[in-house]
Amino acid sequence: MNARSILAKLRHRQPPTQGELAWVARALADEGISDAQAGAFAMGVCLNGLSDEGRVALTLAMRDSGRVLTWDLDGPVLDKHSTGGVGDCVSLVLAPALAACGAYVPMISGRGLGHTGGTLDKLEAIPGLSTDLDEALFRDVVGRVGCAIVSANADIAPADKRLYAVRDVSSTVDSLDLITASILSKKLAAGLDGLVLDVKVGSGAFMKDLGQARALAGALTKTANAAECRTTAVISDMSQPLVPSLGNALEVAEVMRVLTGAGRGPIVEVAATLGGLLLANGGLANDAQEGAEAITKAIRGGAAVERFGTMLAAMGGPVAFIENWQRFLPEATVIREVTATKDGYVSEIDGEALGLAVVALGGGRVVESDRINPAVGLSDVVRLGNKIRRGQTLAVVHATRSDEADRAAQTVRSAISLGSAKPKVPDLIIERVG
The missing domain is CATH 3.90.1170.30 (Pyrimidine nucleoside phosphorylase-like, C-terminal domain)
Structure with missing residues (x-):
């Protein structure tokens, strides 16, 4: 196989085979194709689309272009992904709540993109904390605490890193197939037993149209389940900020108010809905409703904030952050x-x-x-x-x-x-x- 023959097939609207998609993913990772050829591949997929089988094949090939983690833990390995919105700091509430309920959450997250904030940027508003953990420390924190929120290292889905950079400059970001492969290649590389996707729609989201949100949610769930990762998606409203603050330290402050206070508001409803589905999919709850109640109890009862504080300290943050968080956050x-x-x-x-x-x-x-x-x-x-x-x-x-x-x-x-x-x-x- 070679890039020229695969690109010729795309130009003539012939679907690439599973083997050809695997070849492209490997070539992206080891620079076996040029940026021009990678851009042409992205444009061909963007214009012609892939079949359901092709989308799964590309996702798995991009996942397998780097390290795929495996875990030997006494509970299910679960995670969530949001397509992005303003004031969306659910991950900081949900990860420790899931850990308090018996799950393990190796959350590989991203930075701010466009008008939406990034989970890593929010966490790094906490002095001393680092999200760049090597694999040994990442495994140690997940195993001891139950959750760790980190950046992807160079060994995780390197084909996606290369293709994403090319898509950004070739106007091929908004391809349903490429979005799906990009999101899931990184999540599936974390070795998950279950995944829940929060697909945002509204003025504060990337997707303003409900039909587009449904199409993406369908493609993501179909592809992830075909890859043998039990996955459900929720479409949630983003016609207003989820919490009343936008900005990294300000959103961490909102998280702390939720975790140390009454534990109410829209962020708790979203966290409970997503977490309930995950606990049910992971066998830690009989159904989504029971799971949602367990997540809410972990948030309101203090178990989630205890896990959160332990995770922050393990990642280099202040040991006494939970007790004195107002003093540590920049103003x-x-x-x-x-x-x-x-x-x-x-x-x-x-x-x-x-x-x-x-x-x-x-x-x-x-x-x-x-x-x-x-x-x-x-x-x-x-x-x-x-x-x-x-x-x-x-x-x-x-x-x-x-x-x-x-x-x-x-x-x-x-x-x-x-x-x-x-x-x-x-x-x-x-x-x-x-």
């Missing part, structure tokens, strides 16, 4: 309230605009080499359906300079619409797939 130097200019009900929130405002403040990356300021962002963001009076706070900007705060305030006022009638707020959990 912005400029804090400014954004107030409403009229009365009305919060009728619409442009989550993408709010996310990009955080990026502009320095809380995300425009290019990969950008350094993130963990302290900046937005807090106290109003919720859909809230009745607002003129002069009431819409959000609070956390910035490093006054001019940056001014620009963010203008964006907030434009992104939050006030109407005369109270809107119908969408259900948080829209539907389950698989």
